[in-house]
Amino acid sequence: MIDGQWKVVYPGTEYTFGTPDLPAFNRTTPDIGDVDLRVADVDRPRADGRAFGVDFRSGLTISFDLGIRARTEREARDEAALLATTWRADPVRLTPGAVAELHARYAGRERVVFGRPRRFAPNFSDVRVNGFVTVQADFACVDDLFYAPEDDSVQFGIVPPLGGGLLAPLASPLSTTLSSDRSQAIRVRSEMPVWPVVEIFGPVTTPVVTVVGAGGAGLTFEVRTSLLYDEKIVIDTRPWKRSALRNGGANVAGLVRGTRLGKASLAPGDYEVGLKGTDPTGTARVRLSWRPTYASL
Known part of the structure; x- marks a missing residue:
């Protein structure tokens, strides 16, 4: 991987995207999103302020605005189908508890999150004229942390x-x-x-x-x-x-x-x-x- 690239990995599949030299590239910087907090705060009875309980952090959702450009409409549709199949993640989603890996590389260092591909919304309105497809996609993470690529x-x-x-x-x-x-x-x-x-x-x-x-x-x-x-x-x-x-x-x-x-x-x-x-x-x-x-x- 080189800087700016992302990669989805699970059994039988490894798909790299992100940089302009690849068939599927990031049109904008991926949105790491914020983390929902589940808190147990309560108002102080008969007093001002609040009493803090235990806070729990939910998982991240990473969102992508992707573009697929090809020389012909057929090639663009084929690449969109390959990306759609990757995002379905059948070997993962059909197994309770199973997760995929999402790798990213920036500033010369690689990081990994674990989770599942979720939302996948392609737009084929420009594919016939310019061989161009846009995709809005989400990856739901198990937590809000990033991991090294190797143990x-x-x-x-x-x-x-x-x-x-x-x-x-x-x-x-x-x-x-x-x-x-x-x-x-x-x-x-x-x-x-x-x-x-x-x-x-x-x-x-x-x-x-x-x-x-x-x-x-x-x-x-x-x-x-x-x-x-x-x-x-x-x-x-x-x-x-x-x-x-x-x-x-x-x-x-x-x-x-x-x-x-x-x-x-x-x-x-x-x-x-x-x-x-x-x-x-x-x-x-x-x-x-x-x-x-x-x-x-």
Whole structure:
């Protein structure tokens, strides 16, 4: 992408538009819009002024005034049909909770928002004479934030403690398998808090993932199950996901204890990521990923 370009991405589709060299271009600067606030203010009883409650911010709606210019009427209509198909976003809109990505690049940096294409209003009044179509289109975002185009991540394995043999005093049943643990330092570089994705790969029994920062801030996930060598659990705290899935399918949220997914964001700063569990092979591992998050484009 180059400065001024936008791109809609979802499974099976990637459509770039915005700059004058592309078939679909921005006629005006895209309107980022404002954010609706849901507030819980109340007037002070028998007094002047108001008492502030909790404020919640709605998602952005980004609006585009697009032009499609082609050499012939047929080419203009074909490009308008391609853009209309992109904006329908059938693989996304027919799946509850699914989102598309909208990328933008300005001043040499790329940002991403998540959401769904919505309004699409083409105007073909000038297509026959000049091969020109105008389109008014909206993209509804899940929130009012912007994200980096790629994840930051850390991945490491679980390492059994050195040594072996039986520990005294002995108790039945006897076992030579000890719990293992390992940790690694990370730094979250971001303007705003991030929502991590935790992937735990087997074989491991009752894995515990901790992310601990200054003052004890962070999160803890304990998964009360056993994973085989070819199994994994993905705990996704992102607001548009909020799920815990085994091998990408079975919902195992009921087996996860610890921090609530809605409270699992990480503020910018330094953390120690830990993995504990019982793994006789020493091959279990964890991957923690997150996207730097920004307040503006």
